[in-house]
Amino acid sequence: MIETIIHVLVIAGLIVSATLVYYFRDLLAAALASGLFSFLISLEFYLLQAPDVAISQAAIGAGLTTAIFIIAIRSTKRYEEDAP
C-alpha cells in the first residue's frame, strides 16, 4: 500500500518535471529540470529493483548530460526567443 503511494508520487514528480522542461524559457532552468527528471527516473528504476539500470542512468543522465548541456548553453544563447 505505502509502496504504491511512493510509486504514484515519484511518477507525478516525473510528469511535473517533464512539463517544466517544456515551459521554461530560460535554458539553464530547463537543463536543471532535465537533470531532476533523470534523477527521479533513476529513483523509479531503483524502486522497480533494477540497480544496474539506475546506476547507469544516474551516471549518464545526471552527471554527463547536465554538464554537456551547460557547456552547450555557454557557447550559444541562454534565453529562448519568442516564436516568430
Place this chain on the structure above:
Amino acid sequence: MIDPFYPAVLVLVILICLCFIRLILGPTPGDRVVAVDTVNTLTVASLVILGLIYREVIFIDVAIVYALLSFISTLYIAKYLGGEL
C-alpha cells in the same frame, strides 16, 4: 506486515515533491539550483533506506555513485552561474 522503514521513505518522497514548488516559482536560477541540490540529497537518503528495506548490499553502491554525480552536476551549474566556466 509492513516494513517500518516504508513511512520514512514516504516522508522523504513527499519532501521531494514539496521541492518542486521552489523549482516552479523560483525567480532566480540560484533558487532552482538549491532546489535541485536539496532533491539530490533527499534522493540519496531515500536510496539508502530503500537498500535497507530490500536487504541487498549492492543497492548501497548505487547511492554512493549517485551522491558523487549529484555533486559534479551541481558544481558545473555553480561554476556557470559564477561566470568561471
